[in-house]
Amino acid sequence: MNSRTVKYQCGLGAAFAVVAVLLAQTGCERTESRPSKAQETRGQTQLVARNPERIALTPLDGDGPLDQKIAATQARARSAADPSQALERLGWLFIAKARVSFDPGFFALAEQCALAMDGRKPNSPESLLLRGYALQNLHHFKEAERVARELAQRRGCSFDYGLLGDCLMEQGRLGEAEAAYQRMADIKPDLYAYTRAAHMRWLKxxxxxxxxxxxxxxxxxSARDAEPAAWVFTRMALYQLQAGELAKCRQYCDAALAFQKDYPPALLARGRLLLAQEKFGEAAEALGLAAKLNPLPEYQWALAEALRAANRTSEAEAVERKLEARGAAADPRTLALFLATRGVSVPKAIKLAQAELETRGDVFTHDALACALMAAGRFSEAAKETQLALSEGTQDARLFLHAGIVAQGLSLAAEADKFFGEAAALGQMLLPSEQAQLKDFYDRRSRVSADVSPTENNNQRNKERS
Incomplete structure (x- = not known):
C-alpha cells in the first residue's frame, strides 16, 4: 500500500488464533524441502497447508461492513465452479481487515488465499502479488522480495515495484528501494507512489x-478508502511535529481521526504531540486508548512515559510489565530498545536486536543494537552500529541521542556535544525519559560552563506554540 510496514499485535488477535487452530487441524507445516521451480521465488521456507482453501473460507465473527463483505465473498467462493477470482478478492479484503483491526492473523489468511489460488493456477501474478504483500506485512522480507522480483521481471506493474521497494527498504537497502519506487512512480504517480517517495525523502x-x-x-x-487516508494524514502529522509546527500537527491528527475514528496510529501521534507540549494527562488519555486498541510495545512505551510524567507511577509500571511480557513476540526491536534504555535484561536486548538485524537491516535496527551494546558498556561495538544507523542521513532525535551517549562513553567530547545538539534541536520527538537523559548531559556540562540547555529552550518554544 505504501512505504510502511504496518506493525501488528502478533499472536493476540482473534484471526491469528483461528489461523493457528486451522493450520494445526489441516496439517500445516514449514518445510525446508527443495522448492519446485514455480516455488523458488517464494523462498526456501514454504508454508504448506493440505487445504488452504478450507482455511481461507472458514466463517469468522464480526458484523461490520468489512466483515459482511468478507462473508459474502467467502460464500461466493464456496459456490463458484472456479473460485480463483473470489479468492483473490477475499485475500485483499483480509489485508484490508488486518489494517483496520491490527490483527496479523488476517495477513496469514490472505496468504492462505494466495496458496489456494496457486493450487488452481500455479505461479499466477495475482497469487504472487497477494502472497508477497502478506509476507511483507508479516515481516518475511526476504521471501517477499523474491516474490516481488519475479513479479517485476514478469509484468512490471506499479504495485510490483512498490512491493519490491518496501521489502528492500525494510532490509536497509535504500538505494535499491529508491530505484524500485521511482519505477513505480514512473508507471503510475498516485497516492501510493507519493507516500513511498515521501518516506524515502524522510529517511534520507x-x-x-x-x-x-x-x-x-x-x-x-479518497473518503472511500478511509484507512489509507488516515495513514497519510498521520504521517504528515509526524512530519509537522518534527518540523516544530505543533498546530499543524494537531490539525493533521484531527483529520486522520475524521477519516478513521479512534485510529491507533493517529492517537499515538496525538499523544506524542501532547507529550511534547508537556500535557501529560491528556497524553495519557490519548495513548491509553491507542494502546488498548493496538497493544504494541511502541504504544505501551509511550503510554508508560505519559503516565510516569503525570505521576501515575503504579499504572506506568503495570503497562511496562505487559510490554516486557509480550514485546518479544509483538515487536522485538522496540522491546530491545526499551530494555536497553532502562538498563534491564541487557543480554536479552542484545540478542533481540541481533536477531532482528538478520531480517531487518535498516537504520533503526542498527540503532537498537547500538543502544543495547552501549547499555552493556560495549561502546566500541556500539559505535560501529551507530555509524550504520546514521549512514543514510536520517534526521531522527533518538538516533542522535544514542550517538551522543556512545560518543560520550568513548570520551569523544566534541562529537558527543555535536550529536546531543542535534538531538536537542528535535527534542519534541523524544519521550520524557529521553529528554531527561539529554537534560542530564547539559546539566553536567553547565557545571563547567554557563551554557543554557537547548532542550529547555526547545520545550519552552513548544509550550508557546501550543
Missing amino acids: GDLTGAIEVMEMATQAV
Missing part, C-alpha cells in the same frame, strides 16, 4: 521534501 534526511511530497498524497486521498 530531507524533511522539507518529505512534507512537499506528502502534501501531494493528502490531495490524492
Whole structure:
C-alpha cells in the first residue's frame, strides 16, 4: 500500500488464533524441502497447508461492513465452479481487515488465499502479488522480495515495484528501494507512489521534501478508502511535529481521526504531540486508548512515559510489565530498545536486536543494537552500529541521542556535544525519559560552563506554540 510496514499485535488477535487452530487441524507445516521451480521465488521456507482453501473460507465473527463483505465473498467462493477470482478478492479484503483491526492473523489468511489460488493456477501474478504483500506485512522480507522480483521481471506493474521497494527498504537497502519506487512512480504517480517517495525523502534526511511530497498524497486521498487516508494524514502529522509546527500537527491528527475514528496510529501521534507540549494527562488519555486498541510495545512505551510524567507511577509500571511480557513476540526491536534504555535484561536486548538485524537491516535496527551494546558498556561495538544507523542521513532525535551517549562513553567530547545538539534541536520527538537523559548531559556540562540547555529552550518554544 505504501512505504510502511504496518506493525501488528502478533499472536493476540482473534484471526491469528483461528489461523493457528486451522493450520494445526489441516496439517500445516514449514518445510525446508527443495522448492519446485514455480516455488523458488517464494523462498526456501514454504508454508504448506493440505487445504488452504478450507482455511481461507472458514466463517469468522464480526458484523461490520468489512466483515459482511468478507462473508459474502467467502460464500461466493464456496459456490463458484472456479473460485480463483473470489479468492483473490477475499485475500485483499483480509489485508484490508488486518489494517483496520491490527490483527496479523488476517495477513496469514490472505496468504492462505494466495496458496489456494496457486493450487488452481500455479505461479499466477495475482497469487504472487497477494502472497508477497502478506509476507511483507508479516515481516518475511526476504521471501517477499523474491516474490516481488519475479513479479517485476514478469509484468512490471506499479504495485510490483512498490512491493519490491518496501521489502528492500525494510532490509536497509535504500538505494535499491529508491530505484524500485521511482519505477513505480514512473508507471503510475498516485497516492501510493507519493507516500513511498515521501518516506524515502524522510529517511534520507530531507524533511522539507518529505512534507512537499506528502502534501501531494493528502490531495490524492479518497473518503472511500478511509484507512489509507488516515495513514497519510498521520504521517504528515509526524512530519509537522518534527518540523516544530505543533498546530499543524494537531490539525493533521484531527483529520486522520475524521477519516478513521479512534485510529491507533493517529492517537499515538496525538499523544506524542501532547507529550511534547508537556500535557501529560491528556497524553495519557490519548495513548491509553491507542494502546488498548493496538497493544504494541511502541504504544505501551509511550503510554508508560505519559503516565510516569503525570505521576501515575503504579499504572506506568503495570503497562511496562505487559510490554516486557509480550514485546518479544509483538515487536522485538522496540522491546530491545526499551530494555536497553532502562538498563534491564541487557543480554536479552542484545540478542533481540541481533536477531532482528538478520531480517531487518535498516537504520533503526542498527540503532537498537547500538543502544543495547552501549547499555552493556560495549561502546566500541556500539559505535560501529551507530555509524550504520546514521549512514543514510536520517534526521531522527533518538538516533542522535544514542550517538551522543556512545560518543560520550568513548570520551569523544566534541562529537558527543555535536550529536546531543542535534538531538536537542528535535527534542519534541523524544519521550520524557529521553529528554531527561539529554537534560542530564547539559546539566553536567553547565557545571563547567554557563551554557543554557537547548532542550529547555526547545520545550519552552513548544509550550508557546501550543
